[in-house]
Amino acid sequence: MTDTVNTETHGFQAEVKQLLKLMIHSLYSNKEIFLRELVSNAADAADKLRFKALSDNSLYGDDGELRVRISIDKTARTITIDDNGIGMSREDVISHLGTIARSGTSEFFDNLSGDQAKDSQLIGQFGVGFYSGFIVSEMITVNTRAAGAAADQAIQWESEGEGDYRLTNITKESRGTEIILHLREGEDDLLEAWKLRQIVNKYSDHISIPVEMWKEGQPESEGPDGPDGEKTPAVPGEWDSVTRASALWTLSKSELKDEEYQEFYKHIAHDFEDPLIWSHNRVEGKQEYTSLLYIPARAPFDMWNREKEHGLKLYVQRVFIMDDAEQFMPTYLRFVKGVLDSNDLPLNVSREILQDNKITTSLRTACTKRVLTMLERMAKNDDEKYLKFWNEFGQVLKEGPAEDMANKEKIASLLRFSSTSVDGAAQEVGFGKYIENMQEGQEKIYYITADNYTSAVKSAYLEIFKKKGIEVLLLTDRIDEWLLSHLTDFDGKQLVSVTKGDLDLGALDDDDAKKAKEEATEEFSSLIERIKTTLGEKVADVRLTHRLTETPSCVVTNEDGMSSQMIKLMESAGQAVPPQKYIFELNPEHEMIKRVADEADETVFADRVQLLLEQAQLTERGSLDDPAAFIARMNRLIG
Numbered sequence: 163m164t165d166t167v168n169t170e171t172h173g174f175q176a177e178v179k180q181l182l183k184l185m186i187h188s189l190y191s192n193k194e195i196f197l198r199e200l201v202s203n204a205a206d207a208a209d210k211l212r213f214k215a216l217s218d219n220s221l222y223g224d225d226g227e228l229r230v231r232i233s234i235d236k237t238a239r240t241i242t243i244d245d246n247g248i249g250m251s252r253e254d255v256i257s258h259l260g261t262i263a264r265s266g267t268s269e270f271f272d273n274l275s276g277d278q279a280k281d282s283q284l285i286g287q288f289g290v291g292f293y294s295g296f297i298v299s300e301m302i303t304v305n306t307r308a309a310g311a312a313a314d315q316a317i318q319w320e321s322e323g324e325g326d327y328r329l330t331n332i333t334k335e336s337r338g339t340e341i342i343l344h345l346r347e348g349e350d351d352l353l354e355a356w357k358l359r360q361i362v363n364k365y366s367d368h369i370s371i372p373v374e375m376w377k378e379g380q381p382e383s384e385g386p387d388g389p390d391g392e393k394t395p396a397v398p399g400e401w402d403s404v405t406r407a408s409a410l411w412t413l414s415k416s417e418l419k420d421e422e423y424q425e426f427y428k429h430i431a432h433d434f435e436d437p438l439i440w441s442h443n444r445v446e447g448k449q450e451y452t453s454l455l456y457i458p459a460r461a462p463f464d465m466w467n468r469e470k471e472h473g474l475k476l477y478v479q480r481v482f483i484m485d486d487a488e489q490f491m492p493t494y495l496r497f498v499k500g501v502l503d504s505n506d507l508p509l510n511v512s513r514e515i516l517q518d519n520k521i522t523t524s525l526r527t528a529c530t531k532r533v534l535t536m537l538e539r540m541a542k543n544d545d546e547k548y549l550k551f552w553n554e555f556g557q558v559l560k561e562g563p564a565e566d567m568a569n570k571e572k573i574a575s576l577l578r579f580s581s582t583s584v585d586g587a588a589q590e591v592g593f594g595k596y597i598e599n600m601q602e603g604q605e606k607i608y609y610i611t612a613d614n615y616t617s618a619v620k621s622a623y624l625e626i627f628k629k630k631g632i633e634v635l636l637l638t639d640r641i642d643e644w645l646l647s648h649l650t651d652f653d654g655k656q657l658v659s660v661t662k663g664d665l666d667l668g669a670l671d672d673d674d675a676k677k678a679k680e681e682a683t684e685e686f687s688s689l690i691e692r693i694k695t696t697l698g699e700k701v702a703d704v705r706l707t708h709r710l711t712e713t714p715s716c717v718v719t720n721e722d723g724m725s726s727q728m729i730k731l732m733e734s735a736g737q738a739v740p741p742q743k744y745i746f747e748l749n750p751e752h753e754m755i756k757r758v759a760d761e762a763d764e765t766v767f768a769d770r771v772q773l774l775l776e777q778a779q780l781t782e783r784g785s786l787d788d789p790a791a792f793i794a795r796m797n798r799l800i801g
C-alpha cells in the first residue's frame with residue numbers, strides 16, 4: 163500500500179516537539195486517556211461528516227453507518243482505531259498533525275515550570291488530543307482518506323513523535339481515518355481486549371456513534387445431547403458495539419450517573435479535569451431544545467483573550483452543526499462549555515444566519531439564565547465550591563454588568579470582594595452578605611478601589627469606617643473601576659466610594675459627632691480661607707473632613723470625578739487623561755492641623771500646607787507632579 167518513492171519528511175513545529183516531550187513524561191501516570199482522545203476525535207470526525215452530508219448526501223457513498231472500530235494485533239503489538247468519518251486531506255494532515263494552530267500557544271509554553279505535577283495540569287488544560295497517542299506508542303501510523311476523495315488520494319502520516327513525520331501518498335479502500343499505534347515496550351497490558359473495553363466504557367460510553375470491537379466467533383460444537391445429538395451451530399465473529407452509542411444529552415437525567423456527565427464533559431471540552439458543576443435541561447413546547455451546560459473547574463490558560471473561541475457545541479435535531487457557537491453565550495460567560503441541541507433551528511444554519519435570528523436570541527437568553535441560576539444555586543448551597551469557581555472565573559464574571567443590562571442585578575449578586583470584615587485578601591463577601599451585616603441606619607454600600615489589597619486595607623480613607631465598625635468592600639482587581647462605572651447600586655442601595663465626594667454617613671453619625679463638626683467648621687473657617695489663598699489653583703476646594711482619625715489630611719475627587727485608580731488604569735493603557743484637581747480635606751482633630759493653624763510665619767505656613775497636600779496626593783496616587791519641590795520643602799522644615 164505504501165509508495166516509498168512518494169514519501170516526504172516534514173519537521174514538527176517547535177511547539178509540537180516540546181508538547182510531545184512534556185506530555186509523555188507528565189501524563190504517563192494517566193496514560194489510558196489516549197484512547198478517550200482518539201475515540202473522541204473519531205466521533206468528532208463522524209459529526210463533521212454528518213454535517214457536510216446534509217448538503218451533499220453522496221459523501222456517505224455506500225457506507226452510511228458511522229462508527230469507530232478498535233482492534234488489536236498481538237503479534238504486531240498494535241492497536242488500531244478506525245473510523246469512517248470525514249477523514250483528512252493532505253493539507254488537513256499537515257496542519258492538524260504537525261502544528262498547533264492555536265492562539266496563545268507560545269504564552270502557554272512560557273508558563274510551564276518544569277515541575278511535572280503542575281505542568282501535567284497545564285498540559286491537560288491545553289489539550290493534547292491526538293498527540294496523546296505517543297504516551298504509549300513508539301510510532302504512530304495514520305492512514306486517512308477524506309470524504310469525497312478517491313481511493314488513491316489517501317495519505318499516510320507516520321512518526322516516532324520526535325523531530326519529524328513522514329507523509330506518503332497511499333491508496334485506501336474506505337473513507338475515514340485509521341490510527342495505528344505501535345506500542346512501546348512494556349505496554350502489553352493494552353493488547354488485552356477486556357482492558358481496552360474497560361477503558362472505552364469508562365471514558366467513552368456517551369459517544370454518539372457506536373464504538374465497536376471484534377467479537378470472536380464460535381466454531382460449531384457439540385450440542386446438549388452429546389456427540390450423536392444436534393450440533394450447536396457455529397457463530398461467526400462480528401463487530402460488536404461496546405458502548406451505549408446514544409448521545410448523552412438525549413438521555414434522561416435519571417438514567418445518567420455523575421461519572422457519565424463528567425466523562426462527557428471531558429470529551430466536549432477537551433479538558434482533563436472533572437467539571438465543577440453542570441445543568442442538563444430538556445425544554446418542550448413553544449421552543450424545543452436540550453441544553454447541557456458545564457462550568458469547568460479551572461480557567462483555561464488563555465481565558466483573558468476575549469476573542470478566543472468559545473461558546474457551545476451546536477446540534478440541530480441531533481446533527482452536529484458547529485463547535486464554539488458563541489451566539490448562545492454572552493462573552494462574560496465564555497468559560498461555559500456545553501451542548502445545545504435545538505429542534506427549531508434549520509439544519510442548514512450557518513454562523514451568519516445565527517447572528518441575526520430570533521430563535522438564537524431566545525436560546526441565548528434561556529442559556530444565560532440557566533447558567534446564572536446554576537451559579538446562584540451553587541453560591542447558596544456550597545460556599546466552598548462557589549469560591550473555587552469565583553477564584554477561577556470571578557474576574558470574567560465582573561464583565562457581566564456592563565455587557566448584560568437585563569441580568570445586571572442577578573450578576574451583581576454573584577460578585578465577591580475582599581472586605582474589611584474578613585481577614586486576608588480572599589474575595590468572599592458579596593453584596594447580599596454586606597447588606598445583611600449593615601449597621602443600624604446604614605443606607606449605602608461603601609467600597610474603596612486600590613492597586614492591591616495592602617494599599618486598600620491600609621488606606622487612610624478607611625479610618626472613620628474602622629472606628630465606627632462599618633464594613634468597606636476592598637476592590638483591587640483592574641476590572642473593578644470599569645465594573646463600577648456600570649454598577650451604581652444593588653438592591654436599591656447606592657454603591658459609594660469612600661474616596662469620592664463629601665462623605666456623608668447620614669444616620670450613622672451620632673448627634674455629638676454632628677455637633678463637633680459644626681463647631682469645627684466655625685473654628686477652622688479662617689484656616690480654610692487662608693489655605694485656599696495659599697494653594698490657589700492647585701486644588702478644586704479645601705474643606706474639613708471627618709473621614710480621617712489618624713491621618714492629618716487627604717485628597718478626594720468629586721462624586722462624578724474620575725478616581726485615581728481609574729486615572730492610573732487609563733494612563734497605563736496609554737490614554738490621555740485631563741489633569742485632575744483634587745479636593746483637599748483636613749482632619750480638624752489632628753494635632754498637625756492645629757499647629758498649622760497657629761503658624762504665623764506665612765512662608766513656613768505655605769511650606770507646611772503644601773507638604774500636607776503632597777503627602778495626601780502621594781498616598782492617593784503613589785506619585786507627585788514635582789517630587790523635587792516636595793523634597794526641597796521637606797528639607798527646609800527638617801533643616
Ligand SMILES: Nc1ncnc2c1ncn2[C@@H]1O[C@H](COP(=O)(O)OP(=O)(O)OP(=O)(O)O)[C@@H](O)[C@H]1O
Binds near residue numbers: 245248291432
Ligand atoms: N480521526 C480523525 N478524523 C478526522 N480528523 C481528525 C481525526 N483526528 C484528528 N483529526 C483532526 O486533527 C485535529 C487535531 O486533533 P487533536 O486531537 O490534536 O486536537 P483537537 O481535537 O482539535 O483539540 P484538542 O487538542 O483540544 O483535543 C482535529 O481538530 C481534526 O481536525
